[in-house]
Amino acid sequence: MEYVVRSTLKAAAAVAALLLAATACGSSDDGNGSAATGLNPPDLKAPSKLGKTEGQVNLIAWAGYVEDGSNDPKVDWVSDFEKQTGCQVNSKTAASSDEMVKLMKTGEYDAVSASGDASLRLIASGDAAPVNTALVPNYQDIYSGLKDGDWNSVDGQMYGIPHGRGANLLMYNTEKVTPAPTSWAAVFDDASKYKGHVTAYDSPIYIADAALYLKATEPDLGVKDPYALDQKQFDAAVDLLKQQNANIGEYWSDYLKEISAFKSGDSVVGTTWQVIANLTADEGAKVKAFVPKEGSTGWSDTWMVSAKAKHPNCAYKWLDWIVSPKVNAQVAEYFGEAPANSKACDLTSDKNFCTTYHAADEGYWKNIAFWNTPIEQCLDGRTDVKCVPYAKWVQAWTEIKG
Known part of the structure; x- marks a missing residue:
């Protein structure tokens, strides 16, 4: 998983090294069957509105998802987020889905870029809260094939905001x-x-x-x-x-x-x-x-909010930011995946990127059985x-x- 038109192997290696340690990501066969699983998560409620931002947000992410320029001065979508929202980003890179699940259970993190195997576990255990997609304006532009999947929803209730797929x-x-x-x-x-x-x-x-x-x-x-x-x-x-x-x-x-x-x-x-x-x-x-x-088979990642989030308002701001067209395009190219936002493809530096990654080709994705637990x-x-x-x-x- 990685980044912008791969100009050098060295740059690609920096992003992929930790990701390849992960053992699993995303969904079942048809993408629309969560009710059939019999999964009965705890009765948690999504917020009906957002309040004042808390000044910081603690994230768990795959390498390459939360870049602030420290790995590459040219790769930074965190700094503008901090300036615009006042939410200081603290991120921890996870090397596996198992690690993400363990970290989320601590209650010390507000959101996680969960792959499908982790997301199902987080939903079932009550560590991930349902999300109110109406509070994430950019959600409306997410490709339909990433919504209401077996790995990110239960009975039509989304438990996160889709990030990308491969x-x-x-x-x-x-x-x-x-x-x-x-x-x-x-x-x-x-x-x-x-x-x-x-x-x-x-x-x-x-x-x-x-x-x-x-x-x-x-x-x-x-x-x-x-x-x-x-x-x-x-x-x-x-x-x-x-x-x-x-x-x-x-x-x-x-x-x-x-x-x-x-x-x-x-x-x-x-x-x-x-x-x-x-x-x-x-x-x-x-x-x-x-x-x-x-x-x-394939994988799809979803940004999920912790049921114990201490900074939920900043977390929601991050969810909207990371799938905004410009940022989602940057992440997709850096990471090497199809973006989730349908408007991102107009903003990639490589104008053929989304064609190569089949970003808008829902027929292509219907033949992909996304990783699940x-x-x-x-x-x-x-x-x-x-x-x-x-x-x-x-x-x-x-x-x-x-």
Whole structure:
């Protein structure tokens, strides 16, 4: 996840380093099913109006989301916010969704840029409060596909303001992988053709990628949502990944290593992000990246307000600021994601940025199953079985990698 047209690898690395430590972000299959999950969060109320700002706001964020010029003098959207609102920004960079959840439980922070796995947990535990979107004027310009998602709402009540989104793509070396793949079969059923040169994202949430493939190729399994797997479905996904493991050359979590591997030929096919594909091509590697015919997993982040926020008025000011057109454009380019605000695309420095990242293409995003947290309560609405919770995904991932 990263930034402005990637002029240098060094600049990109500064932003991505911590993000790649995160294990999970965003949603279920169709983006509109929170009621089906049976999730019953505490009865918390969103404010009906804002009061006087409190002079400061304490934020938890991914690296690259709260930039004040200290990392790069040219990258600063915090200073103007402080001048305009009088709210001094104090931010803590989190390295994982688990860390975000733990920090939010302390009650010391006002808002968090939660990914989908964290957001669902924060809603269920009552650590995140519902938001009154009417108090966030820029919310009206957020793309519809980011509103009322399984990962940021319950029964039509939003629990945050969407920040941006990205897809997990299939990248391949155009000279060594022929014919051009159209399916995730290239890294699963056909992976033996590229034995030792297949790469995959190093995270338990990658089990969902296998489930997504099985949803299309083994319909008898009945997978509806790659994050809602009963034991039989889960075992099938794990078995597929164990078979894949024999052909894996490297699991990537450091995106610079993925770029290097594709440049050297050590990797010729595997999962990636758009920003990584851009950088890899910029480095001279002959690669293409796309969403295969089965669709893809992906991530979406949401700014959520703590139920214990000591500075809620400044928090709301921040929520509106970070998704304002100019700032959202800056963040999206710096971070390497599609912006959430539909007016941001007119303000990106790279006029092709939003086309590359499919920002306004809702048809594209309908094929993305955003990351979500697997829980025993099946997210696809089934009540006759229990689904495998995320802790078991973590255990299985260790077994898959051997």
